[in-house]
Amino acid sequence: MAPSTVYALVATDLDGTLLRGDDTLSDRSLAALARAARAGARHLVVTGRPAPRVRSLLADLGCGGLAVCGQGAQLYDAAAGRLLWSVTLDRELAETALGKIEAEVGQVYAAVDQDGVDGLTLIEPGYRMPHPTLPAVRVGRRDELWAEPISKVLLRHPALSDDELAATARDVVGSLATVTMSGPGTVELQPWGVTKATGLALAAGRLGLGPRQTVAFGDMPNDIPMFDWAAHGVAMANAHPELKAVADEITLSNEDDGIAVVLERLFP
Helix, strand or coil: CCCCCCCCEEEECHHHHHCCCCCCCCHHHHHHHHHHHHCCCEEEEECCCCHHHCHHHHHHHCCCCEEEEHHHCEEEECCCCEEEEECCECHHHHHHHHHHHHHHHCCCEEEEEECCCCCCEEECCCCCCCCCCCCCEECCCHHHHHCCCEEEEEEECCCCCHHHHHHHHHHHHHHHCEEEEEECCEEEEECCCCCHHHHHHHHHHHCCCCHHHEEEEECCHHHHHHHHHCCEEEECCCCCHHHHHHCCEECCCHHHCHHHHHHHHHCC
16 A cells, blocks of 8 residues: 555654653554554664664564664564674774773773674673663673674763763764764764664665655654655654754654654644
């Protein structure tokens, strides 16, 4: 069935966007996504979470298709339970980038997401997970973070704000890695050139869809490339000012069914 509006693809971030603070989805949001699906539109999750941290959640949401994970570094097939595509962050480059950042701002605390559908999130001493509901394994020394291939590095600083840490990291890292800020306490290093937009473009292409048919929802600066790619970008009321500045529209917060409000209008 053809979609009832120009938008055939609904791309949504998870944390701070589709999900409420307790990692749940409201009945209204579920109904709005179902309404879009009945009109022929596809729903694509585009998240910074790695594939192992979304598998059960995608099942709860009824998402049995593709999902863009790891800030665009992974394309996950939820139905098959496997990665269709992934790119890793070179561990030597990651160590070098981390050293450059610490030379500027002093000690930071790091974590990594390992590659693969069964990859672990490893955290070094001093690192505190921004999402306490997500599982992580604490290691004793930083060098243990590099034991297996990784998709990204997560950074926290004991004193600097996320904006300050991200800005400094971009200045000193250069082309060693892409620097993103995806949520409170979540500054990340990922493979150079990899963004949510590159992952979204890859997934959309597999679905036979393109940017002109896509409406995207997000809340943080890591969603800016996705908004640049999509025809229409919708920021949540709780979004970071940098994302609001480039959004085509601002809706209600994730706690107030902001996505549902827009989808109910687009798919009457």
